[in-house]
Amino acid sequence: MRKTFPAEETLRALARSVMKRQMHPLIILTSDYLIDGECRFRGMMLENPEFEFDVICVDHEVSPAEIKEMQLISAMHSISLTVYEQALACKEWMEQGNGTAKELAEKIDRDQSLITKLLSLWKTIPEVMKAAEEGHIGLKNWYSISLQPECNQLGLLQMYLSKMPVAEIEAKSRKMRKPAATGTQKVTRIKCPVPGKSSTVLVSGAGVTFDEFIETLNDLVKLAKRENEKGTSITTFQKICHDLSKKG
Structure with missing residues (x-):
């Protein structure tokens, strides 16, 4: 699920914290597939490869959808994933045909509006998706952009990237969302x-x-x-x- 990882020093600091007091066990499958705790594991391999983690082993058959749900639940209740990675994980879950955004929200105990905003990224043009992946824009930004027709999205993205005041962008965005004039029919x-x-x-x-x-x-x-x-x-x-x- 995770696409990027913190810097080495951050991972090492996380590992040192775990060595002092391990609050949450790693979650793995019997096949040694790590479901939850990858940052802690990577940090420990750098800091103290001999450290023994507390582990919860899932010993029954788990479907890819269930794995995704378990990872999402963990990720959405921590800061382990970037907002882009959360959006990507939600998208992958939806694409597997596991249910609706409402059902996903219920499964991971999050408000449906958050899931809707995360998924709104995939209603935008590629330039917006790339900016989100690179961390140049956040959830509120891409949700606002997604409300616009594609022909307006690039212009709005450029406003966010140029660090234009948010209030000014929102005013322009509302004006852009006004329906086109219908007075041309004769x-x-x-x-x-x-x-x-x-x-x-x-x-x-x-x-x-x-x-x-x-x-x-x-x-x-x-x-x-x-x-x-x-x-x-x-x-x-x-x-x-x-x-x-x-x-x-």
């Missing part, structure tokens, strides 16, 4: 019954977009208010609108 007729009223608004033209529809209504309301203040009748108002439309 229709020849828009008929809208007014909610709570017995009237209907009808706008027609050669090709009317949503934005143009809104602009038309706003202009019409302004004109109607102005003429109403003058005391213009509704019949005369219709004639005024007709004349203005002819003038373009």
Whole structure:
């Protein structure tokens, strides 16, 4: 599961701590496969290869999925794995078809939202995954990036890498997540019954977009208010609108 290891001095320090008081035994299979405690083991091989560890030996048959679960449980309750390695382990567990993110969260006693955020890395472009693997961005960063369509992800990644203030990045990210304008569709007729009223608004033209529809209504309301203040009748108002439309 682990892809990287601490520096030699860190491993040696861990080993010296274990020699003083061994709090947690190593977990191995009868085949000598080490399930949990690899950093402690590596450190001890550097510091004192003759040291005798306390060991829990799993003597029954264990599936790859069960091994992964045991490693995940251990890793998620310690600092033994980087956040990238945790994300990778969750991904591998999911790819084995062992269940849903919710089920994984229950198995390793972690909140489902954390699992969702870890797995969100695999919804990003390769550049984001690489930055996460190299430790340039963290969980919050890649989760925020994953919420964007792929076309926006590289730009957001560059903001994080440039050390732009987080508040500024979040503001830009929210703006980028706004849905694209839908005012480009054109229709020849828009008929809208007014909610709570017995009237209907009808706008027609050669090709009317949503934005143009809104602009038309706003202009019409302004004109109607102005003429109403003058005391213009509704019949005369219709004639005024007709004349203005002819003038373009």
